[in-house]
Amino acid sequence: MFQHTALRYTALILLAAGAFAQAVTAGYFGLEVLTEILLLAMLVLALDMVAGFGGMVSLCHGALMGLGAYAYAILTTKAGIAPPVAMAGAIAITGVAAWVIGAIGARSHGIYFIMATLAFGQMAYSYVFEAPLFGGDDGMGGIPRLDLTLIGLDLNDSRSFALFCLLLLAASYGAAVLILRSGLGRSLIGVMHNEQRMRALGLTVWRIKADVFGLSGMIAGLAGALAAQHVMYISPGPLAWTVSGEALVVVILGGLGTLVGPMIGAAAFVVLKHEVSNVTSYWHLVVGVLLIAVVMSRANGLFGWIEARWGARLERRLSDLTRKSDAEEVPTDA
Amino acid sequence: EEVKVGLLLPFSGVYAALGNDIEAGFELALEEYGSETEATFSLMREDTEVKPPVALAKAKKLILQDKVDVMAGIVSSGVLGAVRDLIDGAGVPLIVANAGNDEATGAHCSPFITRMSFSNGQVNRPMGTWLFDQGITKVFTLAPDYAAGRQMIDGFTETFTAAGGEIVGQEFTPFQKTQDFGPFLAKAKASGAEAVYVFYAGGEAISFVKQYDSFGLKADLPLFGSGFLTSPLYVNAEGPAAEGVITALHYVPTIDNPENAAFVSAFLQKTGRIPSEYAVQGFDAARALIEATKTGASDRDSLANALRQVHFDGPRGTLSIDPATNNIVQPIYVYETVPGEFGLSQKVLAELPASADPLNGCAMAPVSN
């Protein structure tokens, strides 16, 4: 089951504080980068849920995010539905689509599952790319942002929008943690460890997989609906498999199955990309070599490496501290 | 007065070669004509990576943070679509140096967006009538299945059928997923057409032209198309397979006028390359900016207004902006690819007169003053 260790809490607090500070102080470009990070973090969070805890390595999460974006775009611009309803609709549509993909792919494992998800993602990509209704590869613009002036937030301002995304990322993280700690999440982990035995115990395995995939899809859909609002324009590009591939890279780079790690990975990846592409147009080379180096270090991504190095030590120090400060308090079980 | 110019171009990804040519052209124009105006220019380059969200972030940076007075560049129509609302809303003039989607100067036009390159329909429209005048009545068309592909072919079809020609078959091939054009070529061959008219660009153009030739179709089924098919940037990779292919484009390096001769030699000296249509688009984008500053414009509003009225003689001939759409008005050149001194060369067969694009749904405030 997903556990919050002292290190994970520390990382979360640092992340949240860093993001908040950036949201408050950054210039325009910094805010764009921050929002990009937050949305990528949401996507990789969704991906880590299924890949890290269910062994369902998906190469269609980019497409799911794109689906959420298109759903939101079409619902608002073509169907004239109010943005909040459209957002809920986009999340629901993406969730259903993901549920179906999860259900169909439930029988496949490993690379076959990867390819099955790739197939669905590419189908969506090809369809959208060529469909004149959705603007084809030229995309479609004029997508409105949510109107939150009622609560005093003007989302057309980059700063407010970044804060809004940060808030929703926090909510998504909370949802992901709750799901992973629920019966469903436990069962998912059981399935990842031994699917045959779970079935023999009486669990309808495909349902579990589909349900979690659907829930993960909803988070991806939310990320998509936000991305559509962020850019206020949507094109098929983000549906392409390479986007899913990059998301997967970020998850693994950050630390598969740690939830926190992939979010750190998202920040590292986006910042790195921007920094390097400022210096050279060959940023692929730099990122590629760096990726190889990280993996060759044999850790479970950046965060896994940190956990392996400092996790236990920090845990000990913190528990020492708490024991000293409030000795009489009953320790909660881990 | 210093004018801050933001260059928004792809320097990595599939269109990096285009971005480099446009940038070189842009710089060349500033070097050659910069002295004609009082204004001085400072350039800021940002790489779009051909990704709309990235481009949008970079555009925001240029507009809001660097506070540029004018922007230029944009290769892909998708990127243009992504930044369009921002630019329109912020009121920063943008000189489009490539992206050719018809909507940019049609339904989605903006007083702040001026296009110095071309529109998809514009390049192909004159070819319909011209081809019919050459006595060809039945044509098979092929293009990649994406918006630009459809707009290019539609431009041609419109005038060709209006002139009395017949489209006997029309195929759109999966974009960037078609490695093998064999199946489509066999279909074209079986269609009973007298000629084939296509739009392909980049890697697809190379594969297409080579495969067309390898099937030996050129003899009985001459190949025509939008000039990007045999653009100087790619034609040497196509090799002899491109010989005899007749296409139309708004620029080829062999256009015979003094401005072009000077431009070609200057560009050759600067980069060691023969300029492509992309280079000239960059060159003319900078020329347009210089012309606009000559009127005294230096801030966003005045520049936008001035850009809508520029006209000058350049390597492509006489250019002007149609203030109704902000699209360029320019002649189109029909040319044949022929063997030349240094590899393949372009023999201009005809210069088709300039005409303004239809409004395409563009409704825009007229130019002020």
Place this chain on the structure above:
Amino acid sequence: MLDLQSVASGYGETQVLHGLSLRAEQGRVLAILGRNGAGKSTTLKTIMGLLPTREGEIAFDGQKMGRTPYEIARMGIAYVPETRDIFPSLTVRENLEITAKRFGTKDSDWTMERVLDLFPRLGERMENGGTQLSGGEQQMLAIARALLMNPRLLILDEPTEGLAPIIVKLIHDKLLELKHQGLSMILVEQNFGFATSLADDVVVVSKGQAVWTGSAEEIRADEAAQHNWLGV
């Protein structure tokens, strides 16, 4: 023939063997006994080079033991692991041929025919996938595969686990036959009777150390040792 001098070994951070020494003699059968988890299989894996020797020395015929399982196998040691490790992608025939063709010659002791004589059941399943066999059949296949290497030393980890009594008897008889032909063997067994009836020498392992060494007769007579170390 095989000499372990205070060997230490284990898995990752956990050390299992703590200075274990034992000696297998040419032409004799050594039984390694001990409770579950005593480190018997770990000893065999260390001998085979599947686990690194962290301390101590292993020598085969007076030579320092090879480093990798490949080199060790080439020295003439065949190994039947407790997990049997039949190759699932290979048919029964291929599982056998993979050693038969590479180690066997026409006049080797062990040929396909002889092995199939020994385990006729395998002959009936030649084209089946390796892991489609029943547990017992897989055990036979693993032994057969090892024999086809025509080894000088045969190492068996719990060869009777999961076998029907009649097969246990069969294997007992066949191993006895091999012993009489002079094949050196190391045998890890839970089945005390089986082991002591086959073995010449016995080592009892507990907590990663050799705690009792002697002959098979001695351990059969030593009820205290049996009770202490084996829980018989």
Place this chain on the structure above:
Amino acid sequence: MSLDPGFWALQTLNALQLSMLLFLLSIGLTVIFGLMHFVNLAHGSLYALGAYVAAAAATVGGYWTGFFLAPVAVAGLGILLYSGLIRRMRKSGPMAQVLVTFGLIFALLDLTRIVWGDIALAIELPALLDGRVSVFGIGYPVYRLFIIALGLAIFTALAMVLKRTQIGAMIRAGVDNDAMAACLGINVERLFFIVFCVGCALAGLAGAVAAPLLSVTPDMGLQILIPTLIVIVIGGLGSLQGAIAGSLIFGFVQTFGAVLAPQLASVLIYALLAAVLVIRPMGLFPAKG
């Protein structure tokens, strides 16, 4: 639609030609991927590299120089990759492998850009292959027939090696359980090294073969990767029959899809992939086990 038999014969040849090109590529990938359980996403980049080497060598020494040099050069890179990266990554699980080879894709992509630039390269055919022969009265390029023949020849050669010799069984055993295979005296390390190099050489060969047909661009590797993966997943990992069956299915679906239902052409193959995985989750001819 034309009912002329010549038209269909031509399309069949087109389908075969595409199939064989994909086969050349996918067989290398399936060998590495299916037999070593190594997820080498960079296979497409090796193919692109093969094409570049072939194009570069061809300008110096003509087509055949490139044709023979490309597999050798790419295999050479394979040696470097294997000893530097792959050997250490072999047991790290698919995730790490995906990541490392993804990194390789990035790195190789930019390396080709740095060395050869962004502009497409071309390669000329030798006179021997540069003609047409008449098929049902229609001229069909000799080079395409050459690709078909080459694909079939490689298929036969590999089938012989894998079926008739121990090597196939040894590789499969090593894949199933390399520790046990080593205990049976198989030099697993060397075996895998050879397999990897052969896979790389085949990717290089595919690149050299594709170069004259297509354009040689930095992203050609990425473009071909997905079709190749589809081929081996439809066919089933690790098996020669799977690679050939997958290639044929892909080639024919793609070609006849383009002819009969062009609007669906780009979605068709993905729909087929999804359908195959629903009905046969392990592909059509998975390696045993």
Place this chain on the structure above:
Amino acid sequence: MLETRNLDKSFGAVHVTRDVSLKLERGERRVILGPNGAGKTTLFNLLVGELTPDSGAVLLAGEDVTALPVAKRARRGLSRSYQKNTLFDGLTVEENLGLAAAVHTGSATRLWGDSLATPEVREIVEEVAEQVRLMPYLHAKVSEVSYGVRRQLEVGVALATRPLVLLMDEPTSGVGPEMAKGFHELLNDLPRDLTLLIIEHDMDLAFDVADTITVLNYGEVVFDGLPDAARGSKLLKEIYLGSWEDA
């Protein structure tokens, strides 16, 4: 309680079970004997639904379940342990048991709250841990405990679904004599109303635990009767028993 009618299964040309008809009463403890490859494990797979028979039927508590998938049969009270450990290796012993109990109590699919923290699950885990003597190992990871403990857990996980019928495939294979004895006691301590079907090669255990004995040979039931009759059976001696000690 559990009944099979004329079960037949072939793999290609290999006929693995032939016309197997068995009937277990509630609370009956039956041991299946048979030489290696006789089809015992295959029969288990047919019973729980991991394989479908070519012909014949499986009845659980009087209802035909032949068409039901594995999970549904399990939820109706059919549980099994495996000949080769099939555990959740990365998890703790407690979690292994808990996952099974959660499926049984229905908390395994809920979206809210930890399924292992419910009182019902905790109770089952504790009970089962007691029954299969796993109390000392509850917090150890499966990969850290010895093989014998894993064998116990293998049975424990099957028990934690609170089955009506428990199928055990060679529960004592690979464990030492001492532990085998422990197993022996453990089996005797199981509630009497639990129906047991056990595959076993350990004769002492088999004859001691069994109410009835079935012998399979080449997929066919060649003996079906009381232990005493089995002990005396000449056929059984011929195809199965024998002993190296007689040599």
